[in-house]
Amino acid sequence: MQIVLVADHAAINGGQAKVAIESALGLASRGYDVTLFAACGPVDARLEPAGIRVVCLGQDDVTTTRNPLAFAAQAIWNGHAADALARELARYEVGATLVHVHAFAKALSPSIGRALRAAGHPCLYTMHEFFLVCPTGGFYDYRAGAICHRTPMSASCIGTNCDARSYPRKVARMIRHVGLSHVARLPQLFEHVITISTLQESVVRPLLPPGTVMHRVDNPVSLAQAPLQEGAPGDFLFVGRISTEKGAPIFAEAARRAGVKAVFVGDGPDRDELAARYPEAVMLGWRDPAAVADLMRGARALVFPSIWYEGQPLTVLEALACGTPVIVSDACAGREAVVDGETGYWFRSGDPEALAAHLRRLTDDALAARMGRAAHDRYWTAPLTLDTHLDRLGAVYDTVMRPAAARRRAAAGQRSPAPMAV
Incomplete structure (x- = not known):
């Protein structure tokens, strides 16, 4: 053929x-x-x-x-x-x-x-x-x-x-x-x-x-299987285009309300404005795929707050493959890969307080580690190779x-x- x-x-x-x-x-x-x-x-x-x-x-x-x-x-x-x-x-x-x-x-x-x-x-x-x-x-x-x-x-x-x-x-x-x-x-x-x-x-x-x-x-998903990272989980991570439709401002505001650090990997039209409004947020810019995977493995959770439909966001799947829980907007297709309460959380789309509530929950190291193991195990039972x-x-x-x-x-x-x- x-x-x-x-x-x-x-x-x-x-x-x-x-x-x-x-x-x-x-x-x-x-x-x-x-x-x-x-x-x-x-x-x-x-x-x-x-x-x-x-x-x-x-x-x-x-x-x-x-x-x-x-x-x-x-x-x-x-x-x-x-x-x-x-x-x-x-x-x-x-x-x-x-x-x-x-x-x-x-x-x-x-x-x-x-x-x-x-x-x-x-x-x-x-x-x-x-x-x-x-x-x-x-x-x-x-x-x-x-x-x-x-x-x-x-x-x-x-x-x-x-x-x-x-x-x-x-x-x-x-x-x-x-x-x-x-x-x-x-x-x-x-x-x-x-x-x-x-x-x-x-x-x-x-x-x-x-x-x-x-x-x-x-x-x-092109990631190879790797052991779960040992030690306490790190910060909450956003990976992608820093823009309104991707929910970047919602994450920055939710992190402030929850008193946690928001780490952004990527760039986009809202980056400068968010950096000025939320100086406590960390803006890392774009990283190569290997560096992003390392950041995911060390993160407490990936936050995917997109407020539009999406198609099938690979970032969500990559995080789960890395053994990282995902907090995802309930309006986007990324929710389909996340078992709410087991491998991460869904939150009400566009609501920074709803997202902040889940960020607070995952400040518990034991809960974050447990969800990370569940995410890793569930993904690798049927990996999207x-x-x-x-x-x-x-x-x-x-x-x-x-x-x-x-x-x-x-x-x-x-x-x-x-x-x-x-």
Whole structure:
């Protein structure tokens, strides 16, 4: 089977690209012929030595463009990407090729739908976020600081300025969504969709065409099993983007109320403001994955106070794998990995006093250690390794390919010469 993975980026710049690239490497190691088609470089140095064909267009995304107007046009309809993808897909045999789309919203645009439909290969889409059904991709109202429950592209949605930057940017995103829905018709094209959490599936299912087949494939966690760290637990830890939607201000305020130290690993738009308002908080900036794992193993608990849905936050899973309890907002998908009262706590989303109450509880060293052991034991009974991810992905690929493979075999049989009479 030929697998063509489609993504915005050819190198790891976040969780979405990490899953795409790590799965590409894993699939190649299992003998699949793998191609990665991406808009933006650089190219991960591991891909080509692993035998993976890489097609990278060298385009910009929103973080690298020097021409915002040109990029806005690219984000709405990237004709160059559509043409390049069409040429690439023409290389492969129909019935023996599967196209797995991981991302399109940051650079490729919905224009890829034109190439995918014309090529005729079975398609699969992993919903790392919500751009397939929500024009801003997150079901989050940045102005209100709350989850958005409006129907996408309804009159209420169109009239609401919910974008993180400006209403004109939302208008551009809505124009893109019209192209996605009515020109590229991506929701109809992706008859098979991979989801990564139960919450995500419950949110998107009513918005997808009837008959869409959903497959649950958890993201892989790359941490190796290690012994639990000895000694008293350390401080409470936040890892990720320091921003309002991630709940960073709620953690800082809750830590002050509880009289505990808040340690932030990461960066983001709220960092300077929080550092000024809460000088007792520790701001470590970004750290490499090994350093983050070490910080997690020594932490009293990971605090994940996100106030939007999330997809399947890897930070929560990594903390549990490290043997660190997790205190998580009850509104986000991260709660699905935490057994409330056993491997951590859920708290009422957006409520710093509710979070502070759990922080106070976990100042008890014995309780923190007990929850850490429970988190470690529970996670490692069924770890989300790359092999587990690939096993499940292979089963989904077989399901998606089955009708096309049957048609290919039937066509081959019709072309075979009739047996000679004896």
